[in-house]
Amino acid sequence: MQNQFFIAPVYVLLFSFIFFQNVKALDYKAYGFIQPEITSFLNGDGRHNQSNKNFSAFAKGTFVTYLNNNNTKITVNSIGRIDDNDDNRTYIDFQKLKYELFFNDITFRIGNELIFWGVNESFNIVDIINQSNLAENISGTKKLGQPMVSLSYFNDYGSFDFYLMPYFIERVFPGTKGRPRLAFEVDKNNVIFESSSKKNKVDVAIRYSTVVDDFDIGISYFHGNNRSPNLTFNNKSFKLNQFYPILSQTSLDLQSTKGAWLYKLEALLADNGGEKHFSIAGGTEYTIYAVKETSSDLGIVIEYTFDDRNDFAFNDEGVIALRWTRNDINSTSILAGVLSDLGGNSNRFFAEFEQRLNDDVKLFIDASISGNIDQNDFTYAFKEDSQITVKIAKYF
Amino acid sequence: MRYIKLILLALIFFPFSLQADTAEGVGLKIAKASYENGRGFTDMVSDQLMILIDPKGKEVIREVSSKTLENLNPDDGDKSITFFKTPKDVEGTVMLSHTHISDDDDQWLYLPALGRVKRISSSNKSGAFMGSEVAFEDFSGTDYRKYDWKYLGEKIENDETFFILESFPNYKNSGYSKRISLTDSLDRTRKVDFYDRKGELLKILYLEDYELYKDKIWMANTMRVENVQNKNMTIFKWLNRELDTGIDKKDFEKSSLMRLAD
Numbered sequence: 246m247q248n249q250f251f252i253a254p255v256y257v258l259l260f261s262f263i264f265f266q267n268v269k270a271l272d273y274k275a276y277g278f279i280q281p282e283i284t285s286f287l288n289g290d291g292r293h294n295q296s297n298k299n300f301s302a303f304a305k306g307t308f309v310t311y312l313n314n315n316n317t318k319i320t321v322n323s324i325g326r327i328d329d330n331d332d333n334r335t336y337i338d339f340q341k342l343k344y345e346l347f348f349n350d351i352t353f354r355i356g357n358e359l360i361f362w363g364v365n366e367s368f369n370i371v372d373i374i375n376q377s378n379l380a381e382n383i384s385g386t387k388k389l390g391q392p393m394v395s396l397s398y399f400n401d402y403g404s405f406d407f408y409l410m411p412y413f414i415e416r417v418f419p420g421t422k423g424r425p426r427l428a429f430e431v432d433k434n435n436v437i438f439e440s441s442s443k444k445n446k447v448d449v450a451i452r453y454s455t456v457v458d459d460f461d462i463g464i465s466y467f468h469g470n471n472r473s474p475n476l477t478f479n480n481k482s483f484k485l486n487q488f489y490p491i492l493s494q495t496s497l498d499l500q501s502t503k504g505a506w507l508y509k510l511e512a513l514l515a516d517n518g519g520e521k522h523f524s525i526a527g528g529t530e531y532t533i534y535a536v537k538e539t540s541s542d543l544g545i546v547i548e549y550t551f552d553d554r555n556d557f558a559f560n561d562e563g564v565i566a567l568r569w570t571r572n573d574i575n576s577t578s579i580l581a582g583v584l585s586d587l588g589g590n591s592n593r594f595f596a597e598f599e600q601r602l603n604d605d606v607k608l609f610i611d612a613s614i615s616g617n618i619d620q621n622d623f624t625y626a627f628k629e630d631s632q633i634t635v636k637i638a639k640y641f
Numbered sequence: 642m643r644y645i646k647l648i649l650l651a652l653i654f655f656p657f658s659l660q661a662d663t664a665e666g667v668g669l670k671i672a673k674a675s676y677e678n679g680r681g682f683t684d685m686v687s688d689q690l691m692i693l694i695d696p697k698g699k700e701v702i703r704e705v706s707s708k709t710l711e712n713l714n715p716d717d718g719d720k721s722i723t724f725f726k727t728p729k730d731v732e733g734t735v736m737l738s739h740t741h742i743s744d745d746d747d748q749w750l751y752l753p754a755l756g757r758v759k760r761i762s763s764s765n766k767s768g769a770f771m772g773s774e775v776a777f778e779d780f781s782g783t784d785y786r787k788y789d790w791k792y793l794g795e796k797i798e799n800d801e802t803f804f805i806l807e808s809f810p811n812y813k814n815s816g817y818s819k820r821i822s823l824t825d826s827l828d829r830t831r832k833v834d835f836y837d838r839k840g841e842l843l844k845i846l847y848l849e850d851y852e853l854y855k856d857k858i859w860m861a862n863t864m865r866v867e868n869v870q871n872k873n874m875t876i877f878k879w880l881n882r883e884l885d886t887g888i889d890k891k892d893f894e895k896s897s898l899m900r901l902a903d
Binding site for chain 1: 693695701702727728729730732733745747753755756757758759760761762764765766767768769772813814816837838839891894895896897899900902903
């Protein structure tokens with residue numbers, strides 16, 4: 246978040262400059278939402294003697310405009326949160342703050358961008374461009390904008406994307422009052438990089454993606470600061486030091502869509518600070534449409550991930566989930582399942598309910614319940630952080 | 642000799658004319674003419690307004706806009722992009738669809754919350770579009786080759802003569818066992834009765850506000866669907882429809898979804 250605050254004024258200047266060059270009638274769209282949330286923790290004060298409830302408010306705003314006969318696009322997409330307990334969870338981030346130029350088969354972009362690679366529902370192992378905000382959500386699916394210059398070229402054979410990322414965004418971890426959090430605080434002031442350029446190392450990435458009949462294929466290469474730091478215990482500060490190695494990663498993502506069956510695969514070979522590893526994740530998703538002649542759909546998702554690093558958190562995990570979609574006016578849906586460590590004996594249950602209350606208000610209820618958690622499992626730190634969160638989003 | 646030649650010719654063409662005169666042949670001919678009535682648009686841009694009305698008369702409005710690219714290859718389907726506008730929680734979502742005549746359609750969804758493009762299954766033919774009484778197959782199944790046809794005769798309603806056609810979907814996962822449609826003397830489909838898988842009448846579609854574009858293409862600007870089973874109604878209106886606008890066909894590829902995002 247600090248990095249973003251530092252970078253934002255530069256962007257604002259750049260964009261104001263661009264705007265003043267094109268001050269004719271501006272055709273734009275702007276939309277967003279604010280979302281108050283309340284979380285109740287079911288295990289009292291938990292392992293770290295924390296508050297058993299939390300109030301929070303999340304907001305997102307999107308602004309898009311096309312200029313110069315639709316050959317130029319400006320996108321601003323900012324998210325932010327104010328959190329009652331965790332200072333690390335109070336932030337503003339520009340997930341997208343970009344200026345795009347479209348040529349016939351080339352797109353040039355400069356600014357903050359949100360890029361997703363992969364096909365899986367749960368184990369997005371090849372997704373590497375954007376940094377995760379673990380204070381926002383411990384699962385790492387919530388991302389921070391990545392400053393970059395990028396070029397996309399596409400022809401009949403597919404799409405080629407080139408990325409240059411001149412500035413590194415550090416991972417955000419929950420603070421001491423954040424719940425769930427790791428057993429010790431991650432020290433923001435004790436960050437070491439393998440690269441001598443540290444945060445200013447220019448990360449590079451290349452991706453080729455294409456569609457061949459039922460197959461969606463992506464092949465990617467990334468070289469730069471790993472988004473995931475190695476954490477080591479500092480016995481003086483009693484905090485965790487962060488070390489960001491240099492990562493070179495070659496990956497494949499593949500989806501085959503055969504009627505109601507989706508087959509998904511992600512695989513990577515990587516060199517992380519001189520140590521090589523291999524990882525694979527994939528699974529299947531099957532949906533029964535119009536269950537028993539009703540409008541409802543019922544889907545099942547099964548995914549598995551393997552990593553050859555024994556000390557890696559997700560080295561032998563599986564997830565099984567059911568998704569029920571009512572297809573009604575209010576878009577009611579429930580996703581519920583269990584995440585299991587197949588090598589150990591730990592599991593966690595999750596459920597997500599959502600329903601529109603009226604045209605511009607939507608209700609979300611998320612639950613995460615710890616099952617059995619092994620003492621040596623990394624999630625043991627948040628064993629007593631079973632929670633239910635109610636969110637109400639008001640859209641503008 | 643001339644007569645013998647004529648008889649021979651007649652014999653050669655007899656089987657074809659016989660085929661055309663069967664109920665199936667006539668049905669297919671009318672269905673084809675009706676379909677071709679709406680072809681030749683090259684591309685189309687429009688805003689769509691959907692009014693969902695429940696049995697108590699309570700209305701909910703949904704808005705999307707879309708671009709369609711006509712496939713000039715007669716053996717393959719059109720491509721379209723749908724931009725979701727309301728309800729506001731789906732604003733920024735974009736759907737790309739490549740339809741096929743004899744195969745499953747290809748569909749991708751851009752999800753703004755994750756900045757992610759997902760390939761999705763297109764098997765839910767009978768699924769409701771945005772909670773309305775319009776099913777996905779009602780949009781994707783407009784090609785006459787997706788049905789087996791039968792001509793049932795003529796009917797006069799409000800001083801107008803209509804051809805009655807019966808059609809049976811020949812693709813998988815349809816929610817319908819059959820449809821009965823009325824086509825007017827200008828080959829425009831005006832009304833369709835849909836029967837569910839059990840053979841019961843499910844809904845009635847009225848195609849209204851026909852407009853002649855480019856002096857040759859008839860398109861209905863209003864679609865009214867009355868579900869006779871759950872008593873819901875959906876009114877689907879096309880606004881600001883423009884044809885042959887010269888959209889770049891590259892816009893209709895998966896790699897362009899990120900350009901069109903948000």
